[in-house]
Amino acid sequence: MNVQTPATLNGATSSVSNHGVAEEGMTSEKATEVAMQDTLLTPRFYTTDFDEMDAISVESIRDEWDPLIAEMESDPNKGHFKKNEDWDHVDWDGMDPELRKEFIDFLISSCTAEFSGCVLYKEMKRRGSNKDITQLFQLMARDEARHAGFINDALREAGIAVNLGFLTQQKKYTYFRPKFIYYATYLSEKIGYARYITIFRHLQAHPEHRFHPIFKWFEEWCNDEFRHGEAFALLMKSDPKLTTGRNVLWIKFFLTAVYSTMYVRDHQRPAFHKALGVDTDWYGQEVFKKTSEISKQIYPITLDIDHPRWMPNLKRMEKASRDMAAAKAKGGLGGLIGKASAGTRAAMAFVALYTIPAHKHDVPTDTRLEPAY
Ligand SMILES: [Fe+2]
Ligand SMILES: [Fe+2]
Numbered sequence: 001m002n003v004q005t006p007a008t009l010n011g012a013t014s015s016v017s018n019h020g021v022a023e024e025g026m027t028s029e030k031a032t033e034v035a036m037q038d039t040l041l042t043p044r045f046y047t048t049d050f051d052e053m054d055a056i057s058v059e060s061i062r063d064e065w066d067p068l069i070a071e072m073e074s075d076p077n078k079g080h081f082k083k084n085e086d087w088d089h090v091d092w093d094g095m096d097p098e099l100r101k102e103f104i105d106f107l108i109s110s111c112t113a114e115f116s117g118c119v120l121y122k123e124m125k126r127r128g129s130n131k132d133i134t135q136l137f138q139l140m141a142r143d144e145a146r147h148a149g150f151i152n153d154a155l156r157e158a159g160i161a162v163n164l165g166f167l168t169q170q171k172k173y174t175y176f177r178p179k180f181i182y183y184a185t186y187l188s189e190k191i192g193y194a195r196y197i198t199i200f201r202h203l204q205a206h207p208e209h210r211f212h213p214i215f216k217w218f219e220e221w222c223n224d225e226f227r228h229g230e231a232f233a234l235l236m237k238s239d240p241k242l243t244t245g246r247n248v249l250w251i252k253f254f255l256t257a258v259y260s261t262m263y264v265r266d267h268q269r270p271a272f273h274k275a276l277g278v279d280t281d282w283y284g285q286e287v288f289k290k291t292s293e294i295s296k297q298i299y300p301i302t303l304d305i306d307h308p309r310w311m312p313n314l315k316r317m318e319k320a321s322r323d324m325a326a327a328k329a330k331g332g333l334g335g336l337i338g339k340a341s342a343g344t345r346a347a348m349a350f351v352a353l354y355t356i357p358a359h360k361h362d363v364p365t366d367t368r369l370e371p372a373y
Helices: 028-036 050-054 059-073 097-127 131-156 164-170 178-205 213-237 247-266 270-276 280-295 310-330 332-354
Strands: 045-047 173-175
Touching (some): 028 097, 028 164, 045 097, 050 097, 050 131, 050 178, 059 131, 097 270, 131 213, 178 247, 178 270, 178 280, 247 332, 270 280
16 A cells, blocks of 8 residues: 545545644654654555455456466565665765655655555454455565565664554554445555656656665565555455446545545655656646556546646645645634635535546456556
């Protein structure tokens, strides 16, 4: 998991809050505090009805399931998440302070999101007795633990570590029904792939912008996320009800929520994107395009991200999010009014995005895809 799902399902659509941005003098305690935050834009930990998930039968999709599991069992990234001679020295002290702050914030948020996947998958493996399901979740938990650990290694060089054991015990868990876990996690894996590969390809073309060695690891890394997404696509395929009828409205909801959250959150890191040499609007659209193309494998709709209402309402939402943060910082009656106004504007922008007519597609009989970007 790389991208967090907003907690809009908790009825919190109207309370966009600011992301916990890492401050100067960041310590491990503060980093863990940032990771502990549960706002609309920070990564959450999830729990679900594990018995219901354990009851899934993959027999109807066995011919696509077994090769995927075999590929994951072969463990193509076994030796990948280790620093080697490609890991150049990082001059943390010489880094522009604004960039350093945003980059550390990015690493903490990514580490928490990766670890969130690990915690959920591990718990499913622990509680289940269905061999197919427990095997899959164990393999995915293995990958996410490596991902989170690798980011924590990078943070440690800056003298910071997120206390993952503490998070497991103390961070709040949000309950999602299994079908919402599928929609959210499928998207989060696929958008995670799209984000990492877009940055990787961009830096391949513009190595002068690679200000930290971790980006060199993104290509193989995102292939793990791609495979996790494939697994969730197959899980959804095992129950056709999940991707038809009224559930298509839920799919649209999750697509809108995940895309708009990513847009708002990325715009909170201008120095980070500038250092990468990436225009944040371009990056967002590029990632949405790739994710939409991939998600046609299982979702019968994609969002119309070229619609005239799309970009203006993303911008409105982003502005509302900034105003919300400012109102919170202000406090008092003025702050309260500011919060109400920003919340209403964010909710209205969300509705405007959600009601853009979606593109409809036929879903292919063969679901499996290869990472081809
Ligand atoms: Fe991951
Ligand atoms: Fe993943």
